[in-house]
Amino acid sequence: MSVAIEIQNINKKYGDLEALKDINLTINRGEFFGLLGPNGAGKSTLIGILGGLVNKDFGRITVLGKDIISNYRETKKSLGIVPQEVTFDPYFNVRETLEIQSGYFGIKNNDEKINELLKALDLTDKAEIGPRQLSGGMKRRLLIAKALVHNPEIIVLDEPTAGVDVELRNSLWDYVIKLNSQGKTIILTTHYLEEAETLCDRIAIMNKGEIVKIDTKENLINSIDKKVVSVKFADSVIGLAEKLEGTSCKIDEEENRIEIEASKNDLNDLLKFINNLDLHIVDMNIESAKLEDVFIKLTNLGGDRDE
């Protein structure tokens, strides 16, 4: 597999704040890669360095084998970056904006692509409208369309769905999945972890300027040995609390429902125990760990969050 982006020893300080501490990361071509982390982890700073919006202090990044400093014109053409911050050029309507943007990337007569993007992002009937008249979510969709006019090999989406409604979020993802299946590399940051869990092949979790874990989504989720068994009974669960002492459980006495967390090793014993309760089971559900569990564990969000 060839390499899309290679990040080596990237460091960035803002005054005393170490926004990025020695970041190393390789993203392969065709991957759908997730870059996750709490607010201030350094995700946007890293993307900014990649796109030439932020100066790095140290380190090296190559895009499709080309250095982003010495070959910046070529690397910029390979990248389509959707910045987190929504901005617009107030002098031009939606279509003009996309035409100018195509021109910046050296493309004349880009109507076909522009129309495709307007359609995919549901902006067709807003095409002749000035950006000030767009709603917040529409502005963000315009920002996404702008990043894609030059058909970039690598697409970097910094929280593209913040403020975008559910329906459009889904159609946006359909479009991005299509691009990915055509071989485009996708890098995504998002705070909607279910989104990342559904979409990404591989995920890096950042915290306080460091990458704390990189792995495939499956490995990350499997690394958490947690099953949640929830059972609904026909009979009252009052009194069960005593028997379940020592386990991590929730008891809903009104709904006759219990929810127990267990490691995979304990599953056997747990199911036997439930069976031995001699209560009539109405419904049962076993859930695996979620990306969210991994995220919380690795970034310590539950514990000593010092922000």
Add this chain to the structure above:
Amino acid sequence: MNSITFYSLVKREVSRFSKVAIQTIFAPLISTGLYLIIFSYSFKSREVVGYGIPYISFIVPGLIMMSLIQNSFANTSSSLIGAKYNGNIVDFLLAPFSYIELTLGFMIGGIVRGMLVGSVIYLVSILFYGGEIVHPLLALLFAFLVSSIFSLLGIIAGLWAEKFDHVSIFSNFFITPLTFLSGVFYSVKGLPGIWSKVSLFNPVFYMVDATRYAFIGQSDVNPSFSLVIIGGLAVGLLLLVTYLFKIGYKVKS
């Protein structure tokens, strides 16, 4: 240089000011038109020492320079501070512009506006002084160089400024005094004692004086000398601005 990339930036810069033409083209026309009316009537019989021409013919080249200067400066400075304010400066950073393309692209936008306003004012001034230009090509060359210089200064001001107010600091404390003291309305030769020497340190003086040479064939200093100063300034600023784009002065963190 990629021609489409570069042309698109120039096009963006020109359409930006064209879309607000009332404020970018017509407003300056009115203020300079007022100067023309006031000076042609109030100082009808005034003579400039050593020039032997009507006062209005003396001041027209300077007035055209003034509007050229103000408009090319205003164009690039407001384009950049606006782009910083709206955040769309990132468009220019994410796109594959070389640093010299960014410099020239913004600069040409300023030149087009400066020369457009300058030309319209020239056309209006024909009504007041007849419209003769002794060396028309030289006049064009000086107009081009001067608008380049002030477009480049406008880029510097726009990059440096953190708010719109800062741009007016730049023009009120720097450009306006230098222009008014540059001999638009008088010959510096006629200034008393030290002031005629001090004027020689004002670069705008050479721009006005050289343009006047192109218009009426007379000047305070040798126009070749002025050309060297103006040309040198233009090249120096071009390099400086390209460097500022390269380091991302005040736009990259």
